[in-house]
Amino acid sequence: MPKIKSNIIENHIFRESESDIEFLLLKRSHDEIYPNLWQMVSGKIEPSETAVNAAIRELKEETGLCPVKMWVAPSVNSFYLSLDDSINLVPVFASKVDNNNIIILSDEHTEYRWVSKDNAKRMLAWKGQRDSVDIIYDYFQNDKSVFAFVEIELTKNI
DSSP states (O other), X not given: OOEEEOOEEEEEEEEEOSSOEEEEEEXXXXXXXXXXXXXXXXXXXXXXXXXHHHHHHHHHHHXXXXXXXXXXXXXXXXXXXXXXXXXXXXXXXXXXXXTTXXXXXXXXXXXXEEEOHHHHXXXXXXXXXXXXXXXXXXXXXXXXXXXXXXXXXXXXXX
16 A cells, blocks of 8 residues: 655745746756656655755755745646555645845756746646646735735744
8 A cells, every 4th residue: 555645845936026926847857767757856855854845945955046025836746656555645825035146047947937837837747746736826916815815924934
């Protein structure tokens, strides 16, 4: 029977323009698992940290960025991994960053792009990730009362 685990996070990074928001996507290196795949910031939760702290750490490690604001998105993605016969539950975060930050990629990625919601949905491989883009976009561009986003107090977590 597969084991259920939750040791990975997704952190959808966005910035605001005058009329819209853009999502940051990263292209995985050719020598990483899922080579050349476009994705949001993601990574493993270390044994000594919370999912929130992992999301902030992974953002810094993969892009050199720090969040200006951060939220728990009302979504948990899931996938099956045959390597260890596990069902993985992945908490989803949304992080807003400043528009003029310089991105410094880690060795895990070869390039980045700021993209529209529609382009993000075309570039992301998994349905759960595309659904998260829709949820985040709807919250920040439309009626914020529809979803219960919980803002994370960054002073306690950075």
